[in-house]
Amino acid sequence: MKRIGVIGGGQLALMMGSAAQKLSVELIVQTPNPNDPAVSIASNTIFAAVDDATATAELAKQCDVITFENEFIDIQALSKLATDKVCFRPRIEALSPLLDKYHQRCFLQDLGIPVPKFTLPESLFAVSSQTIQYTKITFPAVLKARRHGYDGQGTFIINDLTSLEKKLYQDPGKNHKNNLIESHFLLEEFIPFQKELAVVAARSTSGEISTFVVVETQQEQQVCRRVIAPADISLQIEKTIKDIACKVLDNLQVVGVFAIELFLTNSGEVLVNEIAPRTHNSGHFSIDACFTSQFEQHLRVVSDLPLGNVAMKIPCAIMVNLLGYETLKSNYSDKRSELAKIPGAHVHWYGKSESRPGRKLGHITVLFDKLNRDEAMTIANNIESIWYS
Incomplete structure (x- = not known):
């Protein structure tokens, strides 16, 4: 059985759990707190901060490969560990130009990729x-x-x-x-945009790349509230975005899943906003809407398994984040039960022990048997009226 170390124990690591079971992969997590979401699905946990490179050295002794759930790492310290005996995927060199947003902007500009x-x-x-x-x-x-x-x-x-x-x-x-x-x-x-878009892409050890559908993300106060899949864009815009993803991943020689967030301007130009070198909120819809989720795809490529089929199983899906709106210890079971009654709904709860304003506590994905964005937005508004009532 392949043993994969995961630096970070939040909800992104938690959602690798079912994919790991499917692929017969063992997850060992480095995370600071016993109540962090991914502790429940890990076969073993090293309780340490994600930027504790000494703990990561111990993690490496238990794993075949190490990957990342977040980017709050000490990259200089990890660079010293990145030898033939410690395999990081994505590799440390691929993360180096991305973790600092200024360096990331310079990297994209040097590649000729439009940015603000x-x-x-x-x-x-x-x-x-x-x-x-x-x-x-x-x-x-x-x-x-x-x-x-x-x-x-x-x-x-x-x-x-x-x-x-x-x-x-x-x-x-x-x-x-x-x-x-x-x-x-x-x-x-500041970019006056007509849409915010995102794409999740994976690159294998052989250099093969697969991209999920381009989605529209709707933000409020710089926090993602909703994701609509697929985005209502032209084929040319979709091709431009997927070409950008391939150019970035190939240039960095990535092994793993990356997400790219973009602006579609009022003049029809595509600008890259940010790159997340990991699985991402904009790809959560894939758990229920695609043949292969972003989490399974990530575990596949870091484990040297073939890429999965990332096509959508249904014509349309909308994902709504369940954000904290108060400081309270509650699992909101009544509201989750009500949300689960919505036709086509799949509720995902992250098991966090405390709510606070803006904190991501879970998400709900609703699947539609026809492409109807008006209906999707009506359902999204209904979800939020239940959740935030």
Whole structure:
């Protein structure tokens, strides 16, 4: 039996569980807390932070290959472990240009892949002991933490210079040179888009690539609320997006599943927003709607198994995230029971012990026997009225 180490024990690792059983793969998880979701499906758990490379060295002794559930890792420390005896998939070199959002933007730009205009905020200011001079930026703009931002955390819509100063400097109006926050941000143009899109793609050890259908993602406050599969886009836009995915994965020589989030602008241009070097929220629909889920596909490629068929089994699906809206210890069993009664519904619960605003507690996917986006959105609104009532 193949033994796969997973760095991270959240819901993405949890959802590998049923795929691991199907493929007769054993999962060993490195995660800090006994109540983390994936502990329940792991054959063994090393309780340590995901950036604890010493714990990862112990994990490697129990596994044939190590993969990642999240990217909050110490990449320099892991690079020292990445020898012939410790096999990381995707490889550490494939992760290196992606974990820092500024480096990721530069990587994509060097490949000739369109991205929003971007810069480092400090390059926009002429600093003196008393004043800060504003140059060459149009508001609104988007300020992002270069590392460790997710689910809207670390991302800010900036509408004016004063707001930008408050985010960038510990003590606005004083000596900015001495008060610049060293957490490092990326500043980029705000894109007026007609749709946000995403695609999940897998690349095998032989270099074969398969892509799931392109989906539309609907965000609120930079957190994904809904995913519609397939996206309502032209064949040419779909081809452009899948070509981008292939170019990225081939250039990095990825082995594993990556997700790419994109903007479709009002002028019809496709811009890459972000790359997630792992399974992703935009691919959760695949568990119920596709012959092979993103989680099974990921385990297949990291285990040297043939790629699965990622075609959709049905014409249309919509995935709705069940987000926390209060601070409370509850499993919301009554609401989940009500949601499960919706025709075509599949409710997935992550087993987290506490709800808090914005936290992903589960998701629901509804399958449709015909392509009807109006009906899908009506069902999504019904789901949210039940969940957030």
